[in-house]
Each structure stands twice: as structure tokens, then as C-alpha cells.
Amino acid sequence: MKSKQTSFDIAYRAGVSQSTVSRALRNSPLVNEETRKRVQEIAKELNYKVDKNASSLRTQQSGTIALLLFEDPTNDDSLINPFFLSMLGSITRASAKKGYDLLVSFQQMSNDWHADFEDTRKADGIILLGYGDYTDYEEKLIQLIKQETHFVRWGADVKNLSVVSVGCDNFHGGYQVTEHLIKKNRRNFAFLGGVTTGSPEFLDRYQGHCQALKDNSLDVNEQLQIDAVSTDESGYQAVKQLLATKIKFDAICAASDLIAIGAMRAVQEAGYNVPGDIAVVGFDDIATASFTFPPMTTAKQNTVLAGELLVDKLLQLVSGEEAQTQLMPTTLVVRKSCGS
């Protein structure tokens, strides 16, 4: 049980050659049924496991997917955005289902992340996860393409680049929640989320929001759009700023649940009732959203499906097939933060 078993040890015990052992364990049709069974039994008996390093070195395939998780640059503390954490969970599951191991890596998005995993042969392909809202991002995508790295990414489609993305229909989601609020007879909307500065995802949500207003003959009041990053603190501050302007509003569309949570807190602290005075909707449907008070109405992104799509598409690319960018629909989850 001590020193490591190799295929030669199995071969010796089975009275065959090492190559036969290798073939037997990989179920090659070249070896006799009987021989194969015998070898496999002995292997199990001796608790032999194929050395993945040697195997990968020989086959040039690692059976591993790398997940690169980019942090929100503004979020310095050591908490991870719960939405991405949830994505991480579903990706882990999805890759396990496909028999792949998952290598998880946090990235400082500073240097060299682009070149690390597939080059070193530790992974067959890469999944990029995080808001792509920092400088340099496209440049690095281009470099990945140049190196012919297999990768897929989460998020809004990137224009003019042949990159496979999986994302949700942020425009539609923004439209959806806004429409819901309009049906609840709200008329004066604030929008919380970085539009000029932030991630493309937030911009799409905002544009969907605006479109819904237009389609219902409502005006967009740009003074009620406040930039915010995806933290509850940022949402809290945004609402404070908003209240200071004295402009009236009866609904808040937040670009993410975290922002919405902070917004609700600020609203309630100012003595207003949610949803009575001000309705709030979020975006993402993170786990916390159902436990807030009042429980939050939000546009759900299906992280389970997302994880599976990302893994499936990546594996398609790895095996040389084509793969298409895909947009998933969002689902409106109605709870109580917009009235009943």
C-alpha cells in the first residue's frame, strides 16, 4: 500500500506487458476480453490508479477545465460576488457531469492571466467569468484568440470578435422588470447601475429599461440614473444621493440584487415603505433575494443552465467543433418588493 503502483507492476502481476495493461484499462478492442478483465481486476485489487501527469503528457489532454474568475475591481474585500459564486457552483457541477476536473483560479486581471492554463497544459480549455468592464480586456481576448486557446466566456456578446459567449438577455431582463413595475402603476423610475463607466451587462439592462419606458409612453429621466457597482454599499450610497436631489420617484430598478438590497436599506432608513412608497426590483436572483424584507422581485438568471452551456460549448471547441454564442432568457421572479 505504500510506494506507488505503476502499470508495470500490474503487468508483472498479470503476466502481460505494460502496453497490454494500458490498453486493457482503456478498454481498447485490441486486447482479449478475458485478459482485459483479469488486468482490471488486478488493478483494482492493488488500488492502481493511472498517473494523470504521465497520461496527460503522453496524450496531450488533461481532462481538466480551468475557470478564471475575475473580481470586480472595486470590490477589495475578500468576499466574492454571490452571483459569480453561484455560477462557480453550477460550473463545477456541469464539468463534473462531463467527467472533467475543474481548476479554479482567481485573477487579479493584471498581468499574464491570458497565457497561463492551456499553455502549461494543465487545462484543455478555459472559462472566463466576471464582469468584463476593465481596460485591456478585449486586448487580452484577442491574444487568447491568436494563441488559439480554447475558451468561452460569460457575459454580453463582444462585438467584432469571434468569441463564444454565454450570457443572459440583459436587454430583455431590463425590459421585463420595468414593464412589471409599469403594470403595478409605477411612473417615476430610478435606475441604479453604472452605465457610462460600468460593465456592458449593466448598459444593456439600462437600455432594456429605457425601451420599456418608451414603449409605454413614459419619459426617461436621466437625472434618476445613478452609477453604481455591484455591491449593496454602492446601492445604499446611490439611493442616498438620489434622495438628496429631492426628485420624486416611486420605483427603483437596480442593475443587480446586491445594489437592490442596499437600495432597499437606504429607502427604509429614510422612512419610506417598500413597496408602498417605493418599489424595488433587482437582477440576478441570488439566494439572498428571497430572504430580504420584503422578498425581492427580480430578473432571474439561470445559473444552472448557464454553467452547463458554458461547459458544453467549451468542450465542443476543445473537440474541434464549432460553437455559437448564446443568450439565455431571463425569468421574472415576482416576490413582494413591488407590491402585490
Place this chain on the structure above:
Amino acid sequence: MKSKQTSFDIAYRAGVSQSTVSRALRNSPLVNEETRKRVQEIAKELNYKVDKNASSLRTQQSGTIALLLFEDPTNDDSLINPFFLSMLGSITRASAKKGYDLLVSFQQMSNDWHADFEDTRKADGIILLGYGDYTDYEEKLIQLIKQETHFVRWGADVKNLSVVSVGCDNFHGGYQVTEHLIKKNRRNFAFLGGVTTGSPEFLDRYQGHCQALKDNSLDVNEQLQIDAVSTDESGYQAVKQLLATKIKFDAICAASDLIAIGAMRAVQEAGYNVPGDIAVVGFDDIATASFTFPPMTTAKQNTVLAGELLVDKLLQLVSGEEAQTQLMPTTLVVRKSCGS
């Protein structure tokens, strides 16, 4: 930029041998300062990266840690316990800080998990994460020890086994929250969490709870202890069951935040006020805990520190050093669910 670079290519370009390249890149003192610089420059220029498989095969070290995450067996849906998700995040960070890659794997805790990662040389060591409350667990730990696998685990110490564990002081945590409630003049306590059936962690929390009661000359009413697993649904059902007994109580100690969240919901639905009529405390301090209504008072487990300790101790074991089981203190986080 296309076909893969090897150390031979670098050697050719630098006019030295492959072995010199290898040494230069690993900063061996055996190679001349000047030569080393030249080699490293050329390597960077050609975007050369050491093949980790070949390197690992040769050195028998992978530079990788495997994280095995066990699911709560009762939790079938595809959501991960947020506490463990948070641990996952901190472990990811901690191992990155040490320069190790992290291989994440979900386990069905059915067969063979014990033998996979270090045996195949994909990882230098293993971190076990999850409630250790299922049959077979100790048996598998014993097997890991037999195989001389390097591993550490999260959770309560395992008696009679020389296993390195990192956990929090569940007894003290249970004591702490109960004491807090007593100071708030609560006298009739319910405890929600599997004691006979559940995980050892829950049992420790319960015992701390009981000790606090005894130290304050209060009786333990065993009829007010309800088994529950760590989901909000389970907490919800437990309170329903409790209310049906008509026994009076003015405080609930939940064995986890998720249980507490479900409990609060049931209490509020029954028309009682939290904390006015019934105070509630949780355990863990998951992200959601600060967003509930009212915000939850709970015993915080320091996941960031836990992640670092787990990684540090594992790496100690890997490098042949001794490592000790360690209990971390819990911190009482006072919010509003116990009154002000």
C-alpha cells in the same frame, strides 16, 4: 505562435543546452547570472511556459491542491450550502496566495472519493469540506491515513484518529449565542438542529447551548429540541412542528443561519414578532444573515481565516512537517433578531 514551444526550442535560441534552460528558469544557482537572464528573456519573448504535466511527472509534485466538497445528503437540489460556498471562496484565495492551483470537486460521497486525487498525482494534497455526518466517513478517513495521503479536513475534531482538522469552537459558539439570549432576558429556549442524527458540529453547538443554560440555572427542555438539517425549509418545518406542541418559548437557537432563516419565516407567518415575541439566533454568519428582516444575530465563523489555516496546514503536511488540529473561536455578531 502556433505549435508548442519546448525547452529545447529555447535552448536552441539561447545557444545552450536544454538542461541549462531548465535550471535557468528555476533560478538554479548552478547557472551563470548572465546566462540565466538571457534564457529568461528569450523564454518570455517566445511566450514559453513550462509544461506542468512533464514537470509534475518529473518532480512528482503537482503544485495543486484538491478540494473535495461533500454535499449535505438531504439537499438534493443543485444549490450549494452558502456557508461552504463561502469557504470555497476563501480556500481558493488562500491557495492562490501560496502559489497553488486549486482543483475543485463535488463528491457524491458514495464510492471511491477517498482514492482519487493524490493517487493520480493530480494534487499534492486534499482538503475535505462538508458535514461529516454520514456513515462510512470514518472508515474512509482511515483508508486515507493508510494510504498516507496528505489531507486536512474542516469540522469538529475526530476522536481517536490522527487527523488534522480545522474547525470552529462549536461548543463555545453555542454557549455564546445562548448566553446572549439569556442576557436579553429570554428564558424558554428552543433549539433547532439534528442532535442525535445530525453532524457532530450540530451536537457540539447543542451541548454548548445546554451548558449555558445550566450555568445560568435554567432547565433544558428536551421537547423544545427539534432535529433539522441545514436548509431554510427544514427550519421552517421545525418551527411549525414546535408551534403545534403549544409549548411556550421565547427564543430559538438555530444550529445554522439557514435554519434560522426558515424559522423566522415560520414564526412571522404564525403572527409572532421577531424579536418581540420570539428571539432568533443563527450560526455561521453567511452573507444573507445581514439582509434578513430583522437582520440576524449569529455566531460568526471566520471563513477567511479558516481557508488560510486549512491551506497552511495542508502544505505543512505535504512538506513533511507536523500539523495540529486547530479550533477557531466564533464571534458573536449582534444584529436585531434578539432585540436591542
Place this chain on the structure above:
DNA sequence: CAATAAACTACATACGTATGCACAATAGAT
């Protein structure tokens, strides 16, 4: 019974790196 096919199995080698050992080159000492 010889010749050919069919079905297995063994031999040899390559994957890319790291390292013990031998060797070369330079410097210093006598």
C-alpha cells in the same frame, strides 16, 4: 500440410522536464 488471415501481445519509443554526473573552462597557487 503449407500458406494466409485473424487475433492478440510485446517491443520500442516519444511526450517534455529535471537532475546526477561527467566534463570543460577559467582562475589561482606553487
Place this chain on the structure above:
DNA sequence: ATCTATTGTGCATACGTATGTAGTTTATTG
């Protein structure tokens, strides 16, 4: 000018597996 010490480099090999090719055995056929 010869010898030892010092420093730097190259040669050869091993890590453990997978696979092309050659070889052996048995069955099949003329």
C-alpha cells in the same frame, strides 16, 4: 608550466503512460 579548486555547462537518463509496428500464436483455407 603543472596542478588543484572553482564555476558553469552538457550528456544521459528517468518520471509513467500510450501507441505504431513488428512479432507470435491460433484458426482457417486451399
